[in-house]
Amino acid sequence: MKIEVAENAGFCFGVRRAISLALDAAREYGEVYTLGELIHNEIVVDRLDKKGVHAVDDLSMCRGRSVVLRSHGVPRKVEEQARKECRAVIDATCPFVKKIHDIAGSLPESAKLIVIGDGGHPEVKGIVGHAACRAFSCKDKAELESLFESGEIGSADKVAVVSQTTFDRSRFADLSEQVRERYGCVEIFDTVCDATAKRQESARGLARRAALMIVVGGRSSSNTRKLAEICGQYCKTVFVSCAAELPMQALKGLRSDSIIGITAGASTPADTIKEVHEKMNKEIINNNENEEDFASLLEQDQSFNRLYTGKRVKATVVSVSKKEAVVEVGAKQTGYITREELSNDPNAEVEDIVKPGDVIDAVVIKVDDSVGTAALSKKRVDAALGLEKLEAVKESGETIEGNVAQVVKGGVIVIYENTRVFIPASHTGVPRGGKLDDLKGKSVKFKIIEVSNERGGRVVGSIRQANREQRDAERAKFWETIEVGQKFEGEVRSIENYGVFVDIGPIDGLVHTADLTWNRVGHPKDIVKIGDKINVVVKSFDPEKKRVSLTAKDPEDNPWTKFTADYAVGDVIKATIVSITEFGAFAQIIPGVDGLIHISQISAERVADINTVLKVGQEVEVKIIDIDEEKNRVSLSIRALSESKPSESEE
Numbered sequence: 001m002k003i004e005v006a007e008n009a010g011f012c013f014g015v016r017r018a019i020s021l022a023l024d025a026a027r028e029y030g031e032v033y034t035l036g037e038l039i040h041n042e043i044v045v046d047r048l049d050k051k052g053v054h055a056v057d058d059l060s061m062c063r064g065r066s067v068v069l070r071s072h073g074v075p076r077k078v079e080e081q082a083r084k085e086c087r088a089v090i091d092a093t094c095p096f097v098k099k100i101h102d103i104a105g106s107l108p109e110s111a112k113l114i115v116i117g118d119g120g121h122p123e124v125k126g127i128v129g130h131a132a133c134r135a136f137s138c139k140d141k142a143e144l145e146s147l148f149e150s151g152e153i154g155s156a157d158k159v160a161v162v163s164q165t166t167f168d169r170s171r172f173a174d175l176s177e178q179v180r181e182r183y184g185c186v187e188i189f190d191t192v193c194d195a196t197a198k199r200q201e202s203a204r205g206l207a208r209r210a211a212l213m214i215v216v217g218g219r220s221s222s223n224t225r226k227l228a229e230i231c232g233q234y235c236k237t238v239f240v241s242c243a244a245e246l247p248m249q250a251l252k253g254l255r256s257d258s259i260i261g262i263t264a265g266a267s268t269p270a271d272t273i274k275e276v277h278e279k280m281n282k283e284i285i286n287n288n289e290n291e292e293d294f295a296s297l298l299e300q301d302q303s304f305n306r307l308y309t310g311k312r313v314k315a316t317v318v319s320v321s322k323k324e325a326v327v328e329v330g331a332k333q334t335g336y337i338t339r340e341e342l343s344n345d346p347n348a349e350v351e352d353i354v355k356p357g358d359v360i361d362a363v364v365i366k367v368d369d370s371v372g373t374a375a376l377s378k379k380r381v382d383a384a385l386g387l388e389k390l391e392a393v394k395e396s397g398e399t400i401e402g403n404v405a406q407v408v409k410g411g412v413i414v415i416y417e418n419t420r421v422f423i424p425a426s427h428t429g430v431p432r433g434g435k436l437d438d439l440k441g442k443s444v445k446f447k448i449i450e451v452s453n454e455r456g457g458r459v460v461g462s463i464r465q466a467n468r469e470q471r472d473a474e475r476a477k478f479w480e481t482i483e484v485g486q487k488f489e490g491e492v493r494s495i496e497n498y499g500v501f502v503d504i505g506p507i508d509g510l511v512h513t514a515d516l517t518w519n520r521v522g523h524p525k526d527i528v529k530i531g532d533k534i535n536v537v538v539k540s541f542d543p544e545k546k547r548v549s550l551t552a553k554d555p556e557d558n559p560w561t562k563f564t565a566d567y568a569v570g571d572v573i574k575a576t577i578v579s580i581t582e583f584g585a586f587a588q589i590i591p592g593v594d595g596l597i598h599i600s601q602i603s604a605e606r607v608a609d610i611n612t613v614l615k616v617g618q619e620v621e622v623k624i625i626d627i628d629e630e631k632n633r634v635s636l637s638i639r640a641l642s643e644s645k646p647s648e649s650e651e
């Protein structure tokens, strides 16, 4: 004999999601209450109760408490009342049911809604309670005909038909077709849930081949009862809520090559199905020692491919909220990943990290088999992958970029590939006493200087090292490309007696006082101040000594050019004495061009002390007696003027 578990047996997406939300809420609020049992399975309800998810019959029992709306949904009024009276409302209504609520709520008041389903079922009550028009329910032909005969539909402008999500699709098609034949304007919405249809189809397919079908689920679960009904049409079928109820006498009379099929309702947890499977397996082996060991088949069965803490899995994101992402793992397991376990970045929002449909790598951090959910972590997988990548980055010496997510004691945290990299304050590049907060939210370039696997992994980075390397590279390039005559706009960094240092990028160059301007300069600070931007030209450079000599004099303003154009030897001009030395006096001809009146050229008489004949600031008439264009020197003479004048006797 062979045991086969039907595909799509057990928890559906909506049930797993509801359980997951309820457990989360119980963790957050301590205890939560569900209006009626969260799912129609006594075992699960009992387990949930022990975990702080309690079922109550009436909303009045939830006042001031936290309430979970079940996957079946509730009428609009109940939801509104819950929001008014309860501490918190956790809406675990299955998204497929919510869609029907939306259809019902969007109908015009003049329309009529027929819900094909069991009027006593909470899902149908919820749908009727969301209708914006009059709504009726009927589950079979007889109920539909009596609705027709009642005349309640009358001459509605529009008749809409929806289905309970767990209704048999072919029966829905029949009944809705009858509505179409009866009324003029009919809109039919096939809202049978695919999960239900698929579960029923796979149960039907298996029942066709099986000699015995075991349907596992809560006695009050309508979808499980429906499965039993379907299977019963094809083979002997037993309905059990757990392994203990298995009627082993049902095996009697089965042939040795018979197939025993197992299916389960949407509210049946995986471990209950597994227990049934194991018990059947044991029984068959006991009955026939030579029988194949089905334990190996059990292991191969993907439906029981159990999750365990530390298991790496591929998970599909099914929904996201502010606090978490709900994921599906394989065919049978629901998991959730809290925001904290999604990313290492404390500022990241869930919807920024994942979206429904994403397939992600995650690791199981806690399994709750009793209700079929698991807590997973994405960030731990990312961190492990990140550690590997960062180890390689460290080896290669590459500079990487990331956002400063947090300022912590002693440094900052940068997130790179979802991995936390600690950058000590001394490596941030922020001067001692500076504000690390200024870095928060900024993108920074850094190097990895330490990677260790201890305590879940520790990575240390350095912005300072990256900056230094960048500066070194820029300096190397600077020395390779520098040329005499190259122009820069630089910033005055410091002022000395002999000149100023100007920042021209990777290095500071020196502008000697004499190169600051064409005019005479007393002290550089008379011309510039720290922080001034000035245009400079490279005069010379020494890569060995790492020195660059600059000039701020613009050749176009060169007063010597102007002087040589306007003046010639022999010209008699007015000049102003600007300085007096032992060997003569300097007189300014035009700004930037001074001429020397040598002591011997001051007078025909011998001059012992120049100061007795000339004063600084005095305007004198002089003759240009020599121009040295190579050395940019001008010789002036006062004496030459008296010599060239005719004497009184000559006159």
Ligand code: F3S
Residues within 6 Å of the ligand: 012, 013, 014, 015, 071, 094, 095, 096, 097, 165, 166, 193, 194, 195, 196, 266
């Ligand atoms: Fe939702 Fe379908 Fe399950 S409607 S609760 S996923 S059976």
